Amino acid sequence: MKNDDKTSFRTEFLELHPTDQIDIFKQLSIEKRKHVYRYLTPAEFAEIFQGLQLTEQKTIFAELEDDFGLRMINELSADDVTDFFGNIPDSVATYLLSKLEESEANNIKLLLSYKEDTAGAIMTTEFITISPNETVTQVMARLRKEGADAETIYYLYVVNDDDKLTGVVSLRELIVAQTGATIAQVMKEQVVTVSAFADQEEVSMIIKDYDLLAVPVITSEEKLIGIVTVDDILDVIEEENSEDIGQFAAVKGALDLDLNAFVATKRRLPWLILLLFIGMLTAGIIGGFEGILAEVAMLAIFIPLIADMAGNTGTQSLAIVVRGLALEKFDRNAVIKLLKREALSGFMMGTVCGILVSILALVIPQGNLMLGFVIGVSLFATVFISTLTGTIIPLIIHKLKIDPAVASGPFITTINDIVGLFLYFTIATSLLHYL
Amino acid sequence: MKNDDKTSFRTEFLELHPTDQIDIFKQLSIEKRKHVYRYLTPAEFAEIFQGLQLTEQKTIFAELEDDFGLRMINELSADDVTDFFGNIPDSVATYLLSKLEESEANNIKLLLSYKEDTAGAIMTTEFITISPNETVTQVMARLRKEGADAETIYYLYVVNDDDKLTGVVSLRELIVAQTGATIAQVMKEQVVTVSAFADQEEVSMIIKDYDLLAVPVITSEEKLIGIVTVDDILDVIEEENSEDIGQFAAVKGALDLDLNAFVATKRRLPWLILLLFIGMLTAGIIGGFEGILAEVAMLAIFIPLIADMAGNTGTQSLAIVVRGLALEKFDRNAVIKLLKREALSGFMMGTVCGILVSILALVIPQGNLMLGFVIGVSLFATVFISTLTGTIIPLIIHKLKIDPAVASGPFITTINDIVGLFLYFTIATSLLHYL
Numbered sequence: 001m002k003n004d005d006k007t008s009f010r011t012e013f014l015e016l017h018p019t020d021q022i023d024i025f026k027q028l029s030i031e032k033r034k035h036v037y038r039y040l041t042p043a044e045f046a047e048i049f050q051g052l053q054l055t056e057q058k059t060i061f062a063e064l065e066d067d068f069g070l071r072m073i074n075e076l077s078a079d080d081v082t083d084f085f086g087n088i089p090d091s092v093a094t095y096l097l098s099k100l101e102e103s104e105a106n107n108i109k110l111l112l113s114y115k116e117d118t119a120g121a122i123m124t125t126e127f128i129t130i131s132p133n134e135t136v137t138q139v140m141a142r143l144r145k146e147g148a149d150a151e152t153i154y155y156l157y158v159v160n161d162d163d164k165l166t167g168v169v170s171l172r173e174l175i176v177a178q179t180g181a182t183i184a185q186v187m188k189e190q191v192v193t194v195s196a197f198a199d200q201e202e203v204s205m206i207i208k209d210y211d212l213l214a215v216p217v218i219t220s221e222e223k224l225i226g227i228v229t230v231d232d233i234l235d236v237i238e239e240e241n242s243e244d245i246g247q248f249a250a251v252k253g254a255l256d257l258d259l260n261a262f263v264a265t266k267r268r269l270p271w272l273i274l275l276l277f278i279g280m281l282t283a284g285i286i287g288g289f290e291g292i293l294a295e296v297a298m299l300a301i302f303i304p305l306i307a308d309m310a311g312n313t314g315t316q317s318l319a320i321v322v323r324g325l326a327l328e329k330f331d332r333n334a335v336i337k338l339l340k341r342e343a344l345s346g347f348m349m350g351t352v353c354g355i356l357v358s359i360l361a362l363v364i365p366q367g368n369l370m371l372g373f374v375i376g377v378s379l380f381a382t383v384f385i386s387t388l389t390g391t392i393i394p395l396i397i398h399k400l401k402i403d404p405a406v407a408s409g410p411f412i413t414t415i416n417d418i419v420g421l422f423l424y425f426t427i428a429t430s431l432l433h434y435l
Numbered sequence: 436m437k438n439d440d441k442t443s444f445r446t447e448f449l450e451l452h453p454t455d456q457i458d459i460f461k462q463l464s465i466e467k468r469k470h471v472y473r474y475l476t477p478a479e480f481a482e483i484f485q486g487l488q489l490t491e492q493k494t495i496f497a498e499l500e501d502d503f504g505l506r507m508i509n510e511l512s513a514d515d516v517t518d519f520f521g522n523i524p525d526s527v528a529t530y531l532l533s534k535l536e537e538s539e540a541n542n543i544k545l546l547l548s549y550k551e552d553t554a555g556a557i558m559t560t561e562f563i564t565i566s567p568n569e570t571v572t573q574v575m576a577r578l579r580k581e582g583a584d585a586e587t588i589y590y591l592y593v594v595n596d597d598d599k600l601t602g603v604v605s606l607r608e609l610i611v612a613q614t615g616a617t618i619a620q621v622m623k624e625q626v627v628t629v630s631a632f633a634d635q636e637e638v639s640m641i642i643k644d645y646d647l648l649a650v651p652v653i654t655s656e657e658k659l660i661g662i663v664t665v666d667d668i669l670d671v672i673e674e675e676n677s678e679d680i681g682q683f684a685a686v687k688g689a690l691d692l693d694l695n696a697f698v699a700t701k702r703r704l705p706w707l708i709l710l711l712f713i714g715m716l717t718a719g720i721i722g723g724f725e726g727i728l729a730e731v732a733m734l735a736i737f738i739p740l741i742a743d744m745a746g747n748t749g750t751q752s753l754a755i756v757v758r759g760l761a762l763e764k765f766d767r768n769a770v771i772k773l774l775k776r777e778a779l780s781g782f783m784m785g786t787v788c789g790i791l792v793s794i795l796a797l798v799i800p801q802g803n804l805m806l807g808f809v810i811g812v813s814l815f816a817t818v819f820i821s822t823l824t825g826t827i828i829p830l831i832i833h834k835l836k837i838d839p840a841v842a843s844g845p846f847i848t849t850i851n852d853i854v855g856l857f858l859y860f861t862i863a864t865s866l867l868h869y870l
Contacts, residue, residue, distance in 0.1 A: 017627060019645045147611045154589055171606060176582045192452060210454045211666040213648060230665050231646040241676045242758055248683055249754030250747065257759050261779035268751055269784050275747050276788055280795055282739035293732055300728055300735040304717035304742045304852050311746065312685065312710050312845040316703055319684030323677055324692045344696035349704050353711055360715055409844060410747040417739050
């Protein structure tokens with residue numbers, strides 16, 4: 001605990017970029033971490049704390065002395081505190097909230113009131129507003145004083161006396177403007193905004209499409225209540241992509257590498273059990289065709305191939321729809337166009353695969369002409385229909401706003417298996433009478 | 436073609452945000468588009484052109500008069516021109532390049548020289564450099580003049596006389612700094628940089644982790660040659676995510692909704708045919724167990740269930756690895772930890788699914804004790820092993836740097852089917868002797 005240690009630690013450590021400070025801090029033992037809490041000010045430590053994962057924040061916060069912890073929370077930006085409060089017991093959050101500075105506490109209460117994954121929940125309340133009557137010089141002078149604290153100073157939002165958002169000036173526009181001009185003269189009146197209730201995915205599309213560094217969040221009365229910045233959106237996009245992949249693989253909520261085996265199992269097993277029950281239907285179908293199977297045992301050899309190809313084509317179409325829904329809004333015309341394309345595409349792929357498998361069925365040891373014909377026609381029908389179900393089912397699910405996880409790859413695959421196997425045995429049964 | 440039309444069009448249209456201008460322009464007929472080319476200046480039209488898809492750019496460029504097109508290209512930023520040139524015939528690109536202003540042409544040649552998807556290929560060369568000897572006031576005065584043209588003015592890169600990058604000042608720091616201070620006094624010397632050869636995915640991770648608005652691109656001699664801005668990174672992330680999903684569903688290169696049925700089929704069919712050939716192995720396995728199938732025809736009814744569950748568990752594990760590889764770097768320890776967890780998790784899920792299916796096999800019409808035992812043990816083994824193959828195969832593929840599309844969902848599913856069915860029939864054959 002020598003003063004020398006403290007000085008040299010502070011000089012070297014604070015020189016680093018916060019991201020690197022975080023990397024180093026994460027690798028320290030608890031003893032070394034306790035040194036850090038003594039060497040840094042609450043404000044300096046807040047920089048590290050905001051960069052930790054939510055689970056790490058819980059552990060670390062428990063290690064801090066009460067007063068240090070409270071002062072540090074006062075230094076965090078309101079959106080970071082809100083995320084943290086969402087992850088600790090309500091009673092602790094309420095207690096901490098009561099101890100915070102009043103203006104900070106009010107900001108956090110506002111953010112906590114919005115539903116998860118909306119603009120209101122991810123916005124920050126640290127933004128700079130200016131008045132239309134100020135001059136460029138006046139605003140620049142204010143930025144010199146207040147600039148260090150705001151989340152961004154690169155967009156300045158113009159509000160009138162009723163707190164209504166009436167325009168925006170980028171710092172770039174401010175700098176190239178005549179110094180004597182008023183804000184009303186240099187501002188853009190058409191501001192791209194989002195509602196506090198907008199879904200975070202919509203917010204990220206707007207920031208991306210308009211190449212913005214931040215987008216203002218407004219109430220229904222056009223009052224400016226916050227901004228969402230592009231660095232928060234990068235995290236949102238990552239989260240949404242994890243969701244897409246999780247949905248795709250029926251592994252929602254269990255993608256995190258840090259989960260232990262028991263938690264991972266608990267989250268994955270329900271999907272597997274559900275799929276097991278749906279999969280029992282395939283057993284029912286084959287059981288229903290017991291007669292023909294006993295007659296022509298060779299039919300069994302193509303069961304997994306039909307099932308696989310049904311799953312593969314369905315998964316391809318599903319991926320196209322999932323990605324399409326993530327990147328653009330589907331209107332009626334787009335849906336019809338896509339359905340037509342998938343139908344034609346499925347028809348062509350079905351034809352090629354059907355012909356190919358017929359030929360293959362002739363050359364394998366157990367193959368013969370009848371089997372080639374049956375499997376060829378069946379695979380054609382399976383590929384064609386699976387393309388359509390892989391397209392239509394996720395679109396319906398999306399339209400009905402059901403939990404999209406039920407339109408995941410494994411579900412589409414299982415449904416297509418049922419359809420494909422039913423077709424296979426039906427076609428086999430009817431053709432057997434003619435051949 | 437009345438002058439009135441032109442004036443009113445310009446007043447209304449140019450008032451809009453470029454993103455909205457692009458949306459409107461895309462919906463115009465070719466006749467109306469030709470009006471736009473006459474009403475707007477090449478510089479104004481460049482704003483629209485840069486926002487079009489590459490395929491749209493080709494069509495639109497063909498509609499422009501030679502001189503207008505050339506002047507517009509001169510107005511585009513070098514990275515946009517580079518993307519466009521990458522999509523038109525080389526001869527046309529070479530011709531256009533020869534007609535461009537020399538400095539612009541040189542910038543584009545530099546960008547074209549970097550491999551696709553590297554920092555060098557996606558960077559822009561329009562950035563602002565300052566000298567360490569300039570004062571804050573001098574730099575602010577320069578920004579007022581040059582600020583309108585650079586891609587971003589929010590980071591100012593400090594280079595010495597050898598063009599080496601020696602520091603960075605954010606515009607925010609510049610504004611809050613003492614006006615008389617020199618840049619050397621206010622700049623940060625530790626700059627986060629990327630190499631021109633760095634993969635775009637690495638660049639996006641750095642921008643995200645360090646919460647940057649732009650990152651400088653340097654040569655091996657630390658010369659500053661460009662910057663990558665956060666809005667370009669948003670596009671990169673989207674592209675990489677499409678790749679992840681495409682890889683997952685064996686539909687790489689065919690996710691675009693705008694492809695017609697023939698192109699979509701051409702890109703999807705090769706994967707399906709490859710999967711069909713691999714899938715033929717399942718037919719071979721069942722053919723190999725012809726004897727037992729003839730003896731106990733009921734074994735056939737659980738073939739698709741074994742295949743489905745093998746695919747489902749493998750896909751879950753695959754999703755975890757794909758997402759993990761996208762978000763962090765796996766070191767040796769992380770790999771071992773993950774393998775242990777998946778093994779334990781697979782064991783537990785296998786146990787539960789095995790017991791469940793044994794019970795189900797007893798209650799279905801065709802079920803009996805022997806079948807219940809066989810399917811239970813087989814499903815346990817299938818789920819357990821599929822979890823491991825779904826984890827190990829993509830990790831090996833990643834390590835070997837093979838095209839990751841071969842580790843996609845359908846491939847893992849097919850491989851797991853083969854393993855699962857082989858286990859099922861082997862277990863059935865050996866148990867038959869004892870029961």
